[in-house]
Structures are given as structure tokens and as C-alpha cells.
């Protein structure tokens with residue numbers, strides 16, 4: 001072992017399961033951003049936490065409406081999913097521009113992304129300020145899945161996405 005930079009460590013620790021967080025703004029308009037910093041925090045009750053940078057439009061949206069849907073994009077959504085991680089909803093309508101279609105959620109206001117492999121509807125129940133991010137701990141209030149689309153997306157650092165199926169077969173070219 002030798003000392004490495006944080007940048008190298010984040011790359012070495014890759015891949016991370018890459019998700020899309022759907023929120024709504026003050027007018028109820030949906031926004032979506034790419035997010036790798038998520039984790040389960042409890043099984044009973046079921047809970048997930050996400051870490052959102054203070055500068056993200058998504059941060060502003062969650063501060064206004066403490067709900068989100070955490071979606072796992074499927075292989076076919078790779079290129080759109082990458083754009084969700086590099087463009088801000090402050091300047092663009094990512095749903096309109098990227099061809100991601102939505103359907104209403106069961107419990108929360110932000111919608112579900114259709115053709116994703118998984119979608120967790122979440123309500124924020126606690127927050128922790130962590131340097132330049134806020135950690136939103138959230139109760140899972142509904143779960144939806146598309147088992148036939150089980151090949152979803154992973155990130156390497158903030159630099160690259162790839163998809164992998166349950167047998168470990170990998171597809172690149174997500175940018």
C-alpha cells in the first residue's frame with residue numbers, strides 16, 4: 001500500500017451503482033440528476049440516503065419539496081443518464097431534451113422514469129449537512145421494478161458510465 005490522492009481513491013473504489021434522482025421544483029416541474037452517492041440506511045423501516053451537492057438545482061428542489069424518486073437507469077437509457085450527470089435543470093429541461101418519459105408516482109409528487117430497472121419513491125425524514133453536500137435520509141414509501149430490464153448502469157469516478165447484467169457482461173459507450 002502507498003498513500004494516494006482522494007481522486008485516485010474514488011477511481012480505485014469504482015464502480016458505483018449510478019442512479020437518477022427525480023425531484024420537482026416550486027412549480028411542480030420535474031427535474032432529474034445523476035447520483036452515485038446513495039446508500040440504504042435501514043431495513044425496518046426501509047430507508048435510503050442520498051448526498052446532494054449544495055450547488056445542484058436538485059438541492060433547491062428537495063429543499064422546496066422533501067420528496068424524490070431514486071431510479072436505476074437501464075442500459076438503453078445510458079446516454080440520457082450521462083447527460084443527467086453533466087447538465088443542470090437550472091438551464092435546461094432534461095426530461096424534454098433527453099427523451100426520458102415519466103409516469104405518476106404512487107405516493108410522492110416527483111414522477112417515476114419509465115423503462116428504468118427500479119424506482120424507489122422516497123420522503124425525506126432527516127438531513128445532515130456534510131461539507132459541500134447535504135445528506136437526505138429518507139423513508140422508502142413505494143417501490144417499482146422492471147425485472148426484464150435488469151441491466152443497469154455503474155459509474156467510474158465522475159468520469160464514465162457502463163452497464164452490466166447479472167452475469168457480469170459489460171457494455172460500454174454510454175456518453
Ligand SMILES: Cc1cc2nc3c(=O)[nH]c(=O)nc-3n(C[C@H](O)[C@H](O)[C@H](O)COP(=O)(O)O)c2cc1C
Pocket residue numbers: 018031032033034035036037038051052053055056057058059084085086087088089090133155156157158159160
Ligand atoms: C457519475 C456521476 C455521479 C454523480 N454523483 C453525484 C452525487 O452523488 N451527488 C451530487 O450532488 N452530484 C452528483 N453528480 C453531479 C450531478 O449529477 C450534476 O452536477 C448535475 O448536473 C446536477 O443537476 P441539477 O443541477 O439539475 O440538479 C454526479 C455526476 C456524475 C457524472
